[in-house]
Amino acid sequence: MALIDAGxxxxxxxxxxxxGRFGTGVDRIAFSAADIAARRWLVGKLRAAGLDAGMDQxxxxxxxxxxxxxxxxxxxxxxxxxxxxxxxxxLGVIYALEIARSxxxxxxxxxxxxxxxxxxxxxxxxxxxxxxRSFCGDLGDAEIAACRAPDGRPLSAxxxxxxxxxxxxxxxxxxxxxxxxxxxxxxxxxxxARRRIAAVTGIVGIRRFRIRARGQADHAGTTPMAMRKxxxxxxxxxxxxxxxxxxxxxxxxxxxxxxxxxxxxxxANVVPGEGxxxxxxxxxxxxxxxxxxxxxxxxxxxxxxxxxxVTSEPxxxxxxxxxxxxxxxxxxxxxAAAGEPAMLVPSGAGHDAMVLGRYIPAAMMFIPSIGGRxxxxxxNTSDAxxxxxxxxxxxxxxxxx
Amino acid sequence: MALIDAGxxxxxxxxxxxxGRFGTGVDRIAFSAADIAARRWLVGKLRAAGLDAGMDQxxxxxxxxxxxxxxxxxxxxxxxxxxxxxxxxxLGVIYALEIARSxxxxxxxxxxxxxxxxxxxxxxxxxxxxxxRSFCGDLGDAEIAACRAPDGRPLSAxxxxxxxxxxxxxxxxxxxxxxxxxxxxxxxxxxxARRRIAAVTGIVGIRRFRIRARGQADHAGTTPMAMRKxxxxxxxxxxxxxxxxxxxxxxxxxxxxxxxxxxxxxxANVVPGEGxxxxxxxxxxxxxxxxxxxxxxxxxxxxxxxxxxVTSEPxxxxxxxxxxxxxxxxxxxxxAAAGEPAMLVPSGAGHDAMVLGRYIPAAMMFIPSIGGRxxxxxxNTSDAxxxxxxxxxxxxxxxxx
Numbered sequence: 155m156a157l158i159d160a161g162x163x164x165x166x167x168x169x170x171x172x173x174g175r176f177g178t179g180v181d182r183i184a185f186s187a188a189d190i191a192a193r194r195w196l197v198g199k200l201r202a203a204g205l206d207a208g209m210d211q212x213x214x215x216x217x218x219x220x221x222x223x224x225x226x227x228x229x230x231x232x233x234x235x236x237x238x239x240x241x242x243x244x245l246g247v248i249y250a251l252e253i254a255r256s257x258x259x260x261x262x263x264x265x266x267x268x269x270x271x272x273x274x275x276x277x278x279x280x281x282x283x284x285x286x287r288s289f290c291g292d293l294g295d296a297e298i299a300a301c302r303a304p305d306g307r308p309l310s311a312x313x314x315x316x317x318x319x320x321x322x323x324x325x326x327x328x329x330x331x332x333x334x335x336x337x338x339x340x341x342x343x344x345x346x347a348r349r350r351i352a353a354v355t356g357i358v359g360i361r362r363f364r365i366r367a368r369g370q371a372d373h374a375g376t377t378p379m380a381m382r383k384x385x386x387x388x389x390x391x392x393x394x395x396x397x398x399x400x401x402x403x404x405x406x407x408x409x410x411x412x413x414x415x416x417x418x419x420x421x422a423n424v425v426p427g428e429g430x431x432x433x434x435x436x437x438x439x440x441x442x443x444x445x446x447x448x449x450x451x452x453x454x455x456x457x458x459x460x461x462x463x464v465t466s467e468p469x470x471x472x473x474x475x476x477x478x479x480x481x482x483x484x485x486x487x488x489x490a491a492a493g494e495p496a497m498l499v500p501s502g503a504g505h506d507a508m509v510l511g512r513y514i515p516a517a518m519m520f521i522p523s524i525g526g527r528x529x530x531x532x533x534n535t536s537d538a539x540x541x542x543x544x545x546x547x548x549x550x551x552x553x554x555x
Numbered sequence: 556m557a558l559i560d561a562g563x564x565x566x567x568x569x570x571x572x573x574x575g576r577f578g579t580g581v582d583r584i585a586f587s588a589a590d591i592a593a594r595r596w597l598v599g600k601l602r603a604a605g606l607d608a609g610m611d612q613x614x615x616x617x618x619x620x621x622x623x624x625x626x627x628x629x630x631x632x633x634x635x636x637x638x639x640x641x642x643x644x645x646l647g648v649i650y651a652l653e654i655a656r657s658x659x660x661x662x663x664x665x666x667x668x669x670x671x672x673x674x675x676x677x678x679x680x681x682x683x684x685x686x687x688r689s690f691c692g693d694l695g696d697a698e699i700a701a702c703r704a705p706d707g708r709p710l711s712a713x714x715x716x717x718x719x720x721x722x723x724x725x726x727x728x729x730x731x732x733x734x735x736x737x738x739x740x741x742x743x744x745x746x747x748a749r750r751r752i753a754a755v756t757g758i759v760g761i762r763r764f765r766i767r768a769r770g771q772a773d774h775a776g777t778t779p780m781a782m783r784k785x786x787x788x789x790x791x792x793x794x795x796x797x798x799x800x801x802x803x804x805x806x807x808x809x810x811x812x813x814x815x816x817x818x819x820x821x822x823a824n825v826v827p828g829e830g831x832x833x834x835x836x837x838x839x840x841x842x843x844x845x846x847x848x849x850x851x852x853x854x855x856x857x858x859x860x861x862x863x864x865v866t867s868e869p870x871x872x873x874x875x876x877x878x879x880x881x882x883x884x885x886x887x888x889x890x891a892a893a894g895e896p897a898m899l900v901p902s903g904a905g906h907d908a909m910v911l912g913r914y915i916p917a918a919m920m921f922i923p924s925i926g927g928r929x930x931x932x933x934x935n936t937s938d939a940x941x942x943x944x945x946x947x948x949x950x951x952x953x954x955x956x
Contacts, residue, residue, distance in 0.1 A: 341777030358776060362823055374812035375759060375837050375903030376742030377927060379802070386813050387798055394795035397788055401780070411775035412787050414821045422763055422814050422833040422870070432823040436776050469823070502776030526778060 157260075157548035160541040163252045166199065167540070170232065170248060171240035179531030180240050184233040184275035184284070185213060185312035192232045196247065196272055203255035205270060211319040213274035214285045219254055219267025226554055227330040227514075228253060228547075229271030230337060231285065231506060238277075239338075239533020245521070245540065246336040247272045253548045266555040269330055273506045280309040286506035288322050290513050325513055332481060332554070333510040336519045336547050338535055342526030343499055350539055351489040351546050353482045353496040354518035357508045358407070359443050359474035362434035365392065365454060369462035371419055371427030383461045385429040386417045392464075395453055396433060403449055405442050407500050410435035438474045438500040475508045481517030481554070488549035492542070519547055558661075558949035561942040564653045567600065568941070571633065571649060572641040580932030581641050585634040585676035585685070586614060586713035593633045597648065597673055604656035606671060612720040614675035615686045620655055620668025627952055628731040628915075629654060630672030631738060632686065632907060639678075640739075640934020646922070646941065647737040648673045654949045667956040670731055674907045681710040687907035689723050691914050726914055733882060733955070734911040737920045737948050739936055743927030744900055751940055752890040752947050753898040754883045755919035758909045759808070760844050760875035763835035766793065766855060770863035772820055772828030786830035787818045789863045796854055797834060804850055806843050808901050811836035839875045839901040876909045882918030882955070889950035893943070920948055 173195060174180050174188025182188040193215050200207035200217030207217035215232075219225050230246025247270070254268040274285030281301050287293040301309040339345075344352055369383030393412050400410050412433050417426035433450070437443050451466060458464035482498075489496040499520070507516045521543035524534045574596060575581050575589030583589040594616050601608035601618030608618035616633075620626050631647025648671070655669040675686030682702050688694040702710035740746075745753055770784030794813050801811050813834050818827035834851070838844050852867060859865035883899075890897040902919060911917045922944035925935045 339777065340774055341779070342782050343779060346782070360776070372927065373741055373904060373929065374814060374835065375761070375810060375905075376740065376929075377810070377903070378742070378744060379810055381743050381747070381927075384812075386794075386816070390791055390794035390798065390813070393787075393791035397791065409776060409778070409780055411785075411824065411826055412791070413775060413818060413823050413825050413827055415787070415816055415818055417814060417816055420815045422835055423812065424814050425812055426814055434775065434823055502778070503774060504776075526773065526782075528774065528777075 156545065157552060158252045158256045158544050163248060163541060163544050164537055166251065167240070167244060167248050170195065170244050176237055177531045179238055179533060180234050181237050182232065182234045183236055184277065184279040185315070189213070189233050190316060193272060196232060196251070199251055200270055203251065204258045205254060209316070209319050210321065210323040211313060211317055212285060212288045212322055213316060214289055214323050215272040216323045217254065217270040219269055220258070222265055222267035224265065224329055224331055225267035225269040226551055227269045227271055227333045228551065229273070230335050231274070231276035232272045233275055233277055233279070235277045235529045237531060238529055239531060241338045241533055241535055242340065242528050243276060245338055249336045249544045249547055252544060253551055256548065264555040268551060276506050279303055280312065282504065283506060283509050286509035290325050290509055292509065327514055330514060332478065332514050333507060333516040334481065334519070334547065334551065335505060335507045335516070336521065336543060337505060338523045338528060338533070339520040340503055340523055340526070340528035344497060344520060344522040345524065345526065347497060349497045350494045350522060350542055351485070351496045352499045352520035353485040353489070354477050354501045354520060355482065355498050356438040356477050357475040357501045357505060358436040358438050359440055360434060360436050360470055360472040361443055361447050362432065362468070362470035364430055364432050364467045364469050365389065366430045366465050366467070367462050368428050372425040374423045374425050377425060382425050384425050385462055386426040388457050388460065388462045388464055389415060389429045389431050392453065392457055393431065399449065400435065400446065403446060405437060405439060408435065408437045408442065408446070409502055432469065434470070436502055440474050443474070472504065475511045477507070477511065477517040478515030481515055484550040484553050485517060485519045485546070488546045488553060491549060492546050519543065557946065558953060559653045559657045559945050564649060564942060564945050565938055567652065568645060568649045571596065571645050577638055578932045580639055580934060581635050582638050583633065583635045584637055585678065585680040590614070590634050591717060594673060597633060597652070600652055601671055604652065605659045606655060610717070610720050611722065611724040612714060612718055613686060613689045613723055614717060615690055615724050616673040617724045618655065618671035620670055621659070623666055623668035625666065625730055625732055626668035626670040627955055628670045628672055628734045629952065630674070631736050632675070632677035633673045634676055634678055634680070636678045636930045638932060639930055640932060642739045642934055642936055643741065643929050644677060646739055650737045650945045650948055653945055654952055657949065665956040669952060677907055680704055681713065683905065684907060684910050687910040691726050691910055693910065728915055731915060733879065733915055734908060734917040735882065735920070735948065735952065736906060736908045736917070737922065737944060738906060739924045739929060739934070740921040741904055741924055741927070741929035745898060745921060745923040746925065746927065748898060750898045751895045751923060751943055752886070753900045753921035754886040754890070755878050755902045755921060756883065756899050757839040757878050758876040758902045758906060759837040759839050760841055761835060761837050761871055761873040762844055762848050763833065763869070763871035765831055765833050765868045765870050766790065767831045767866050767868070768863050769829050773826040775824045775826050778826060783826050784862045785826050786863055787827040789858050789861065789865055790816060790830045790832050793854065793858055794832065800850065801836065801847065804847060806838060806840060809836065809838045809843065809847070810903055833870065835871070837903055841875050844875070873905065876912045878908070878912065878918040879916030882916055885951040885954050886918060886920045886947070889947045889954060892950060893947055920944065
């Protein structure tokens with residue numbers, strides 16, 4: 155028995171994608187005119203469905219299910235990266251809208267409602283997870299005052315446009331007893347395994363370091379090799395060590411990346427006197443992250459014993475967040491009941507569920523991303539997979555009520 | 556017996572350094588007002604010394620020794636790199652001026668004179684070795700017409716200011732039977748070995764390649780390691796291979812450098828989809844360069860057999876130039892006679908002698924660079940070493956006349 159209206163789900167997703175449309179994708183960065191328009195559109199849809207809905211002065215939208223004192227909180231975010239896709243965030247919000255709306259229409263006796271949320275700035279135009287952190291009371295006025303977009307615009311200026319809205323909405327742990335977030339996978343695992351649903355086991359922790367090397371710039375023709383202090387050689391050796399050692403020392407879910415490196419002065423015929431690169435690694439297991447970090451920093455220290463000074467600076471440290479087992483179980487059971495055994499995978503990317511999971515039980519469900527693409531206008535998922543995912547989530551919510 | 560006037564040598568060097576002074580160094584890039592002023596100053600000094608001197612419309616300055624039909628050509632260049640040092644090029648020109656001037660003053664019976672030259676744009680603001688190539692008839696009008704400075708200014712516009720000067724001066728192989736160029740070492744070898752004079756054995760050849768890698772940009776959290784096409788990993792592995800293999804396969808004079816690398820899009824959390832780096836290596840032996848090149852390109856080809864496309868593009872190929880043994884011998888003998896056995900070293904950098912050496916016997920002499928520094932305002936050599944070098948070169952010239 156269908157718990158949702160597939161046509162209405164797809165229609166709402168496409169209507170939302172028209173707000174800030176950019177080619178085949180969407181450009182709806184947090185606090186842009188398109189972002190605020192999308193949030194007001196959502197408030198209208200929630201009210202039309204019978205929820206008590208509003209936007210607060212940070213841009214969070216919350217729709218409260220009518221006539222209940224406890225609820226399952228379901229949602230995601232409607233802001234996007236610049237020139238992003240139509241599903242990242244939007245999918246989870248419209249799933250929540252459709253599941254709550256269908257439940258209201260269906261009537262019934264449950265004392266547990268479905269509250270719908272769209273968090274502000276998950277993508278971090280100003281501050282990653284700004285909305286979910288505000289909602290959880292984990293964001294102070296000082297942090298808001300200090301925050302600027304990469305283009306220099308202060309967050310306070312961006313917020314001025316919606317300053318007339320009510321004070322920040324807050325998580326009510328007496329009412330909202332758990333959080334469920336559906337999302338596109340943003341990776342290739344489901345597609346590669348020909349699976350349609352993933353129950354997320356946890357959200358990986360991240361350790362990110364800037365490694366700086368400082369030697370001496372010299373003429374690359376006239377300086378004998380033995381007399382050089384080459385910052386590039388040190389960084390290349392460290393990068394090669396990472397490529398050799400992390401597969402041995404990491405776990406099956408460990409991923410790592412060196413996405414940026416710079417050498418100065420940067421001329422073909424000058425020994426690079428300075429350089430820096432950014433190394434990050436992720437894993438759902440905090441102990442494993444600790445072990446990798448100490449191995450890595452020991453290797454950095456060893457590199458620093460040569461003629462080139464090498465230093466490390468921690469840039470980012472996010473601890474892993476386990477997803478609530480009972481909620482994972484509900485998603486896996488709903489998927490299995492629909493004929494598709496759920497894949498169990500960690501999330502390699504951060505999500506609002508990471509923030510919510512510190513306060514209430516939280517879980518995530520993934521549906522496939524075609525070609526694993528996201529954060530790009532090519533981001534897509536088949537209509538059949540979109541509809542199937544919403545049915546599975548609706549079933550999981552029904553089990554939990 | 557002193558063959559030169561040490562005080563006048565140092566005074567002229569300092570007078571020249573005042574033209575385009577930049578802090579403790581000099582900024583006198585080719586065709587700048589300071590460069591042309593320095594060249595006109597040199598013409599005046601040469602004429603005052605009794606030489607038949609002039610500048611041509613490419614900026615080369617030539618002083619012909621009076622009353623002879625054959626001559627030893629001695630010189631270097633008076634242009635500098637931006638924010639450069641006071642000795643790079645200038646030293647060899649003022650040595651030539653002082654040696655010719657002192658020889659004229661001394662009188663004597665030799666039928667072999669000393670012609671003095673300052674070549675234009677050795678440093679390549681517009682075109683490396685522009686002046687010596689023009690002098691040797693190795694520069695066509697089409698090449699001049701196509702040439703621009705890095706800031707976009709056409710060489711033809713730079714030359715317009717001195718278009719009234721005579722047509723290009725040319726090498727006269729019936730008259731100028733060999734070429735001698737003194738230069739600061741621009742490296743640390745003499746200083747490290749506590750030696751004062753080097754007789755240059757040859758000028759290294761250079762092979763320079765741009766290596767491009769093209770894989771696929773992906774989310775560095777959500778894309779499993781086994782499914783990545785990481786352009787950075789491929790370049791890092793190639794760089795590490797260079798660091799491991801070149802010491803084994805190169806010779807005692809081989810040097811190599813990776814001075815520049817870029818990864819795109821360049822974000823900490825995105826697998827680099829594209830990257831490029833520039834690899835160069837130098838050696839005085841052409842056969843060894845060939846062997847290193849084929850090993851290197853075989854390794855590039857092996858890298859290209861993986862999921863990331865890897866290509867190489869030759870950016871620069873300069874063949875080694877041997878210095879004339881009889882001229883090396885004259886320099887070594889003069890140095891030994893002055894009590895300082897000459898070090899025998901290749902030049903790791905290009906010089907005008909490389910161009911001249913294709914047409915007439917050519918040789919170079921190095922004096923120490925303090926700290927090996929050059930192409931910087933900190934470039935310097937002690938007065939004692941400057942004077943000693945000029946004495947040695949004057950002695951070598953005397954032997955060859």
